[in-house]
Amino acid sequence: MKEGHRDLLNVLQQGSTDLQQNYDIRMLELQNEKKKLEIQQQKIALATLQEENKILYIDLNTIGEPEVRDMVRKERAKILQKRNAARDQQEHETFGNYFGDLGGSGSNLGDY
Structure with a gap:
């Protein structure tokens, strides 16, 4: 009977460890995605700034x-x-x- 309890405890502990690892992996994936979006926003802002600068420096004459x-x-x-x-x-x-x-x-x- 005690052997069954130990096996169940081991299964539960392994499941808990697996869940934590999956959670950690998912959090890292989300952080990477957030960073990619931030970089994309920076690229868009830079492109917008460059286009605006072109307009500002046009010689109206x-x-x-x-x-x-x-x-x-x-x-x-x-x-x-x-x-x-x-x-x-x-x-x-x-x-x-x-x-x-x-x-x-x-x-x-x-x-x-």
Whole structure:
């Protein structure tokens, strides 16, 4: 009877070990997939930046058609607006990192 219990215990322990190994493998696969997606996003962002830079550096005097020149001018404005908004957001986050709860509830200062 004790032999049967030991066999059952061994089977359960082996099953638990197998489950843990399968879990660990799956977690590594998911981490790899996440990293691949991050790299893909970085590549897309870089390609977008390169295309935007091409538009920003086009000499408008070389464009003969007024409609195309106007389209490029509008696209430049969109790009610059997007970049300024991103820069402003980054500056806000940086400021918040240094002065996150200035005078707030976490400072142990009284209300003004």
